[in-house]
Amino acid sequence: MRLYGYAGKILRINLSKKSYAVEPLKDSLIKHFIGGRGFGIKILWDELPANIDPLSPENKIVVSVGPLTGTKVQSASRWVAQFKSPLTGIYCRSVGGGYFGAELKFAGYDAIIVEGKAEKPTYIWIHDDNVEFRDASKVWGLTTLFTRDIILDETDKRAKMIMIGPAGERLVKISAIVTDDWRTAGRGGGGAVMGSKGLKAIVVRGSKRPEIYDDQTLSDAVNEQIKAYREWPAVPPADFRRLGTNTGTYVWYFMGNFPTYNFQQREWDGIERFRPEILESYIIGHKGCYACAMQCGKIFKITNGPYGGIAWDFPELETEWSFGGIVGVNNIEAITYANMLCDLYGLDTISTGVAIAFAVELCEKSIIDKTETDGLELNWGKPEIVVELVRRIALRIGNLGNLLAEGVRRAAEIIGRGSERYAMHIKGLEMPAYDPRAMKGQGLGLVTGTIGASHAISWNKFEILGVPKKADPLAIEGKAELTKYVQDEMAVCETAVFCKLIVNHDVVNPVFYSRVLYSATGIEEFKDPKYLWKVGERIWNLERLFNVREGIDGKYDILPERFLKEPHPRNPAKGQIFELEPLLKDYYRVRGWDEQGIPTKEKLAELEIP
Amino acid sequence: MIKILVKFIGRPYNATNKRHVWIYFDSHDEVTLRDLLNKIEVEIGVRFDVGKEGIIALINGRNAHYMGGLNANLKDLDEVIIASVAGGG
Numbered sequence: 001m002r003l004y005g006y007a008g009k010i011l012r013i014n015l016s017k018k019s020y021a022v023e024p025l026k027d028s029l030i031k032h033f034i035g036g037r038g039f040g041i042k043i044l045w046d047e048l049p050a051n052i053d054p055l056s057p058e059n060k061i062v063v064s065v066g067p068l069t070g071t072k073v074q075s076a077s078r079w080v081a082q083f084k085s086p087l088t089g090i091y092c093r094s095v096g097g098g099y100f101g102a103e104l105k106f107a108g109y110d111a112i113i114v115e116g117k118a119e120k121p122t123y124i125w126i127h128d129d130n131v132e133f134r135d136a137s138k139v140w141g142l143t144t145l146f147t148r149d150i151i152l153d154e155t156d157k158r159a160k161m162i163m164i165g166p167a168g169e170r171l172v173k174i175s176a177i178v179t180d181d182w183r184t185a186g187r188g189g190g191g192a193v194m195g196s197k198g199l200k201a202i203v204v205r206g207s208k209r210p211e212i213y214d215d216q217t218l219s220d221a222v223n224e225q226i227k228a229y230r231e232w233p234a235v236p237p238a239d240f241r242r243l244g245t246n247t248g249t250y251v252w253y254f255m256g257n258f259p260t261y262n263f264q265q266r267e268w269d270g271i272e273r274f275r276p277e278i279l280e281s282y283i284i285g286h287k288g289c290y291a292c293a294m295q296c297g298k299i300f301k302i303t304n305g306p307y308g309g310i311a312w313d314f315p316e317l318e319t320e321w322s323f324g325g326i327v328g329v330n331n332i333e334a335i336t337y338a339n340m341l342c343d344l345y346g347l348d349t350i351s352t353g354v355a356i357a358f359a360v361e362l363c364e365k366s367i368i369d370k371t372e373t374d375g376l377e378l379n380w381g382k383p384e385i386v387v388e389l390v391r392r393i394a395l396r397i398g399n400l401g402n403l404l405a406e407g408v409r410r411a412a413e414i415i416g417r418g419s420e421r422y423a424m425h426i427k428g429l430e431m432p433a434y435d436p437r438a439m440k441g442q443g444l445g446l447v448t449g450t451i452g453a454s455h456a457i458s459w460n461k462f463e464i465l466g467v468p469k470k471a472d473p474l475a476i477e478g479k480a481e482l483t484k485y486v487q488d489e490m491a492v493c494e495t496a497v498f499c500k501l502i503v504n505h506d507v508v509n510p511v512f513y514s515r516v517l518y519s520a521t522g523i524e525e526f527k528d529p530k531y532l533w534k535v536g537e538r539i540w541n542l543e544r545l546f547n548v549r550e551g552i553d554g555k556y557d558i559l560p561e562r563f564l565k566e567p568h569p570r571n572p573a574k575g576q577i578f579e580l581e582p583l584l585k586d587y588y589r590v591r592g593w594d595e596q597g598i599p600t601k602e603k604l605a606e607l608e609i610p
Numbered sequence: 611m612i613k614i615l616v617k618f619i620g621r622p623y624n625a626t627n628k629r630h631v632w633i634y635f636d637s638h639d640e641v642t643l644r645d646l647l648n649k650i651e652v653e654i655g656v657r658f659d660v661g662k663e664g665i666i667a668l669i670n671g672r673n674a675h676y677m678g679g680l681n682a683n684l685k686d687l688d689e690v691i692i693a694s695v696a697g698g699g
Contacts, residue, residue: 235664240696247696250619254671254691276620472676504697572671
């Protein structure tokens with residue numbers, strides 16, 4: 001079959017043997033899983049034995065792109081890293097942006113599978129058909145900024161790369177994979193998996209371009225897409241382009257999200273510093289990913305105070321929260337600085353902030369004291385503590401830094417003394433900036449997320465933005481259906497790999513995806529949006545099966561008891577708790593799963609999962 | 611007298627150049643979101659079409675859509691946020 005849209009090849013790299021092989025894309029893989037996230041879960045399902053140690057050579061990292069990556073389709077050139085997570089012990093998918101995805105496609109690959117463990121620090125240099133194993137000793141131990149500059153000097157200044165910083169090298173469980181332009185695949189500890197393999201970076205440069213099946217039809221659809229980016233009436237993208245995810249920060253708080261003080265949710269005057277016009281005053285530049293007219297990335301310039309002298313990728317909404325509201329800090333300069341440190345060291349900003357908040361609450365509740373914090377006085381609202389702990393976690397400095405580097409679930413297990421009550425995670429993955437008590441569908445998405453508490457794979461646009469139709473955030477009726485909808489939709493859209501933010505606005509959905517996908521590939525089945533929905537459901541179910549194989553079934557669809565027993569103390573969710581049992585029961589029914597939350601044989605047959 | 615705190619966020623802030631205003635009603639009669647928007651137009655000169663073009667109204671954090679829309683009742687010291695929203699994540 002002649003392939004359009006795809007590069008048609010998978011690159012398999014074995015670090016132990018310093019060998020590689022180029023494998024053709026199989027027709028069945030394309031038809032059943034399309035690309036990106038679909039490829040990754042299928043490969044992990046087929047190739048990873050159950051119960052392996054995520055930090056052993058047996059684990060694999062699949063880095064993949066999709067059939068639209070590197071084409072003119074907007075916001076579709078992201079890349080996905082998939083692996084068994086050392087943080088959660090289950091499946092993980094983490095997505096990054098920038099230009100690496102397109103460059104990988106230009107080099108001629110739809111996916112890279114990394115296996116084994118290098119004898120000494122290594123980086124992989126891929127330039128078209130050439131694959132080299134290069135000594136990374138010179139850059140081992142360096143932050144991502146120095147790593148990037150040195151490696152691009154050694155290879156090609158036009159190359160694109162993903163890499164780890166000192167946190168990944170030290171096997172910090174909340175470490176990230178970072179691109180050369182600081183677009184981070186943060187969640188789940190992918191940095192540690194690369195670190196465990198002695199893999200510092202993957203560098204690519206390509207000269208090929210994907211062939212398009214029907215370029216005129218694709219161009220017409222893309223022109224409509226760009227027009228929609230300017231004129232979408234329901235949620236005008238102009239607002240989003242102006243300030244990116246920061247557009248929502250202030251309003252999030254008043255909707256009952258942006259949880260304060262480690263989800264204790266006390267009123268917080270500090271939110272006034274997060275008004276859009278204040279955040280906008282820090283912007284000195286705009287940036288975006290390959291082929292994306294949205295350009296939602298911003299450069300913040302910080303000149304005043306102890307964090308002055310930097311211009312860096314701005315903190316996204318989640319990071320403004322994780323180094324802001326959850327720790328009671330309203331110092332934008334410090335938050336931007338902490339965000340920069342995370343990019344340099346290679347840390348997930350969400351998990352890092354939640355880990356710090358966990359430690360502060362343990363001090364507040366007198367569960368730990370200064371003897372266990374290496375002398376640090378932990379209090380709410382202390383930016384200097386946040387910045388210092390980012391450094392200590394990344395470098396595993398001291399008792400507390402080393403402890404929090406394990407993530408809150410493991411840290412609570414080690415500390416004991418009831419500390420687990422304050423460890424805000426689901427299945428080991430730290431919570432994002434949403435409160436399940438304030439948005440029930442969003443909460444159900446978090447509790448059933450196939451990687452743990454991820455807002456990204458289950459963003460309930462019905463509740464949050466009211467698209468494609470409005471749903472009352474405080475109601476529980478009908479939320480199972482809406483949760484399945486957004487989960488399956490995001491799963492299939494991440495086969496492209498589309499950006500979640502544009503899917504969240506409902507500008508891109510399976511109807512639009514099927515148009516551009518068929519135009520790009522010419523594959524008949526992809527003409528039908530219903531076919532795409534089924535692929536999304538197939539991916540979600542296979543991700544669930546991966547976890548079930550690891551022993552993680554419905555018993556683990558739980559969330560911190562704070563959400564079940566402590567009523568939300570502020571408007572608009574005052575008095576609300578999260579109604580786990582009825583929501584979950586309905587969700588299993590809608591999913592066609594049994595009472596243990598396991599996909600039934602009938603469901604698997606329907607989805608053609610053998 | 612009923613007084614309502616109104617905050618303007620995003621485009622509404624740009625349109626009014628005000629972060630917040632207090633709007634007063636000289637009666638104890640029922641006051642609705644529609645009344646409030648009318649009074650804002652009279653006093654500030656800006657008309658907001660809540661529910662269109664990404665403009666929302668939150669009444670004490672709750673989207674007015676779920677409280678009766680323009681007919682949502684307001685009471686003394688309520689806080690109303692008029693904002694343009696966009697996706698997060």
